[in-house]
Amino acid sequence: MSILKILKYPNKKLRKIAQPVTNFNKKIKNIVNNMFETMYKKKGIGLAAIQVNINRQIIVIDKIYPLKNPIVLINPKIIKKNGKINIKEGCLSIPKYEYITHSRSEFITVKAFNIFGKKILIKAESILSVCIQHEIDHLKGILFIDYLSSLKKNRIYKSFKKKI
Numbered sequence: 001m002s003i004l005k006i007l008k009y010p011n012k013k014l015r016k017i018a019q020p021v022t023n024f025n026k027k028i029k030n031i032v033n034n035m036f037e038t039m040y041k042k043k044g045i046g047l048a049a050i051q052v053n054i055n056r057q058i059i060v061i062d063k064i065y066p067l068k069n070p071i072v073l074i075n076p077k078i079i080k081k082n083g084k085i086n087i088k089e090g091c092l093s094i095p096k097y098e099y100i101t102h103s104r105s106e107f108i109t110v111k112a113f114n115i116f117g118k119k120i121l122i123k124a125e126s127i128l129s130v131c132i133q134h135e136i137d138h139l140k141g142i143l144f145i146d147y148l149s150s151l152k153k154n155r156i157y158k159s160f161k162k163k164i
Contacts, residue, residue, distance in 0.1 A: 024117030
């Protein structure tokens with residue numbers, strides 16, 4: 001397994017729209033294993049393939065109570081949303097701004113494929129729901145700072161631009 005390089009904001013590749021996975025093969029399994037290894041090394045709870053410069057609709061999630069096993073979501077689609085929750089959110093691609101609070105759906109139902117290409121349905125709530133929504137946003141080229149006001153977004157952009 002390999003540790004992959006996580007793209008950092010404002011890298012334009014984070015704005016790409018990820019392509020669906022069509023072949024569930026050894027290459028996809030290797031990508032998933034490397035994504036988990038990278039996420040664990042960086043102490044994250046979720047990671048989208050686009051964050052490691054892989055243009056595929058793949059998400060890995062772990063370390064969220066009450067999850068008993070890691071989750072792999074391939075080509076995920078939210079099919080149902082309910083409720084609202086305001087929760088602190090962070091992102092491995094925007095490390096300086098670890099926690100920004102904004103509103104997400106508290107309960108979601110997601111259809112996806114697992115690593116073997118089998119259809120799965122997941123019902124998630126609270127922090128797991130937020131994490132899945134956050135990672136699906138990445139697959140659409142959306143960052144969690146996009147939910148902030150223009151003033152706050154510009155402030156974050158300027159602070160990251162100075163570091164480049």
